[in-house]
Amino acid sequence: MNIKVYVEVTTVFTSDGRMIPKSVRWEDGKEYIIDKVKDCRRVASLKAGGVGDRYTCLIQGFEKHLYYEGNNMWFMERAVVQS
Numbered sequence: 001m002n003i004k005v006y007v008e009v010t011t012v013f014t015s016d017g018r019m020i021p022k023s024v025r026w027e028d029g030k031e032y033i034i035d036k037v038k039d040c041r042r043v044a045s046l047k048a049g050g051v052g053d054r055y056t057c058l059i060q061g062f063e064k065h066l067y068y069e070g071n072n073m074w075f076m077e078r079a080v081v082q083s
Contacts, residue, residue, distance in 0.1 A: 002077040009066065009074040021055055021066055024076070032059050034066075 008025040025031045039056040052069040067075050 002079050004075040005078045006073060006075045007066075009068075019068070021057065021068075021074075024059070024066060024074075026076075027078075034059055035061075038063070 005027050007027070009021050010023040011019050011021050013019055020037060021034055023031050023033050034057045036058040037055055038058060040053055042052070043054045052067045055066040055068070057064050057066050064076065069075065
């Protein structure tokens, strides 16, 4: 099971209006640079719930999903550790 973690995202806008995320600030305050955006598509987050634009990003060599809900809110999924 995963939960939504709302994150702060630094973005740039291209001349044709596309929004490109450049970095993510995680819940502990640490900032991660997005090395590359591989894909962007409108999907549902099946693990954490909600619908939005899913950006498939490379961050420190790992593929991560970053979601934009369309209300100026960004989130990522965090796995819940079960004991």
